[in-house]
Amino acid sequence: MRFAWGHGRRFNSYVDHMRGIYGNRIQKLAIDAGFTCPNRDGTKGRGGCTFCLNEAFNPSYCNPAKGVRQQIAEGIEFHRKRYKKACNYLAYFQAYSNTYAPVSRLMSLFHEALSVEGVVGIVVATRPDCVDDEKLDLFKSLSDHHYVMIEYGIESVYDKTLERVNRGHSFEDAAKAVRMAAGKGIRTGGHMIFGLPGETRHEMLQSAGIVSELPLTSIKFHQLQLFKGTAMEQEYLRNPLDFHLFTMEDYLEFVADYVELLNPEFVIERIAGETPPRYDRLSSWGPRYDAILMKFEKVLEERNSWQGKRFVPKL
Numbered sequence: 001m002r003f004a005w006g007h008g009r010r011f012n013s014y015v016d017h018m019r020g021i022y023g024n025r026i027q028k029l030a031i032d033a034g035f036t037c038p039n040r041d042g043t044k045g046r047g048g049c050t051f052c053l054n055e056a057f058n059p060s061y062c063n064p065a066k067g068v069r070q071q072i073a074e075g076i077e078f079h080r081k082r083y084k085k086a087c088n089y090l091a092y093f094q095a096y097s098n099t100y101a102p103v104s105r106l107m108s109l110f111h112e113a114l115s116v117e118g119v120v121g122i123v124v125a126t127r128p129d130c131v132d133d134e135k136l137d138l139f140k141s142l143s144d145h146h147y148v149m150i151e152y153g154i155e156s157v158y159d160k161t162l163e164r165v166n167r168g169h170s171f172e173d174a175a176k177a178v179r180m181a182a183g184k185g186i187r188t189g190g191h192m193i194f195g196l197p198g199e200t201r202h203e204m205l206q207s208a209g210i211v212s213e214l215p216l217t218s219i220k221f222h223q224l225q226l227f228k229g230t231a232m233e234q235e236y237l238r239n240p241l242d243f244h245l246f247t248m249e250d251y252l253e254f255v256a257d258y259v260e261l262l263n264p265e266f267v268i269e270r271i272a273g274e275t276p277p278r279y280d281r282l283s284s285w286g287p288r289y290d291a292i293l294m295k296f297e298k299v300l301e302e303r304n305s306w307q308g309k310r311f312v313p314k315l
């Protein structure tokens with residue numbers, strides 16, 4: 001059986017999407033360029049998002065003191081052991097808000113990354129309130145010759161949740177930023193977290209229809225992970241009943257429900273998060289991501305389910 005995205009996997013897989021563009025595996029190389037966020041430096045708040053601990057997902061080679069080129073070189077060696085078939089790379093500006101700087105600095109960093117042999121593009125993670133027309137015009141100019149994606153942390157479609165986790169922006173800010181980027185022809189990704197405090201399973205499932213109306217290219221899903229030392233860990237200890245910490249089996253069934261409701265044009269980059277156990281308070285499942293993904297695909301097959309099965313486009 002082949003689906004609308006041109007292959008037999010039951011969701012619109014990022015790996016297969018990129019292989020269709022480049023003919024081989026493309027590997028992201030995380031980079032820490034030394035940025036911060038407006039909800040950390042006092043512009044909008046202090047402390048950052050209550051769930052955030054960058055050390056939990058930054059590879060060991062990521063250090064802004066090393067510079068972009070050195071991090072890319074070490075990243076290639078780091079991933080070569082696990083992904084031997086990777087031939088080309090995307091420089092992934094991942095830590096904190098990677099457009100939170102003047103255009104001149106962004107241009108210098110992005111051009112440095114794109115000048116490295118084997119790097120075919122950039123992916124830039126940021127907040128919806130850290131972009132403007134001038135910055136998006138830079139992305140557009142780079143995308144004329146390279147693969148370029150801007151990846152927004154949306155996290156939730158509910159303002160009550162965004163306020164509770166100290167995001168410092170609304171869902172409408174996120175929707176506006178996505179539309180601005182897509183309107184300029186820039187590939188646009190979104191990131192969602194399932195299990196944030198106060199959200200019910202019904203509310204999380206309802207968000208699939210809301211997100212599906214955005215002009216996104218791709219989307220990532222992460223289960224909430226409680227990291228040691230974060231404000232959210234302390235909130236959980238005070239109010240554990242406000243949290244829905246998924247078991248792996250329950251989460252895979254939930255994501256299967258979610259992707260049935262999701263726009264089938266969206267490329268799905270990830271269906272779950274992964275972090276070293278030493279950072280995780282309670283939510284670690286044990287298996288590596290590749291094993292979790294295999295279990296998810298088995299769930300879809302057993303349910304005869306696929307991305308967009310119950311998707312109803314708005315007229």
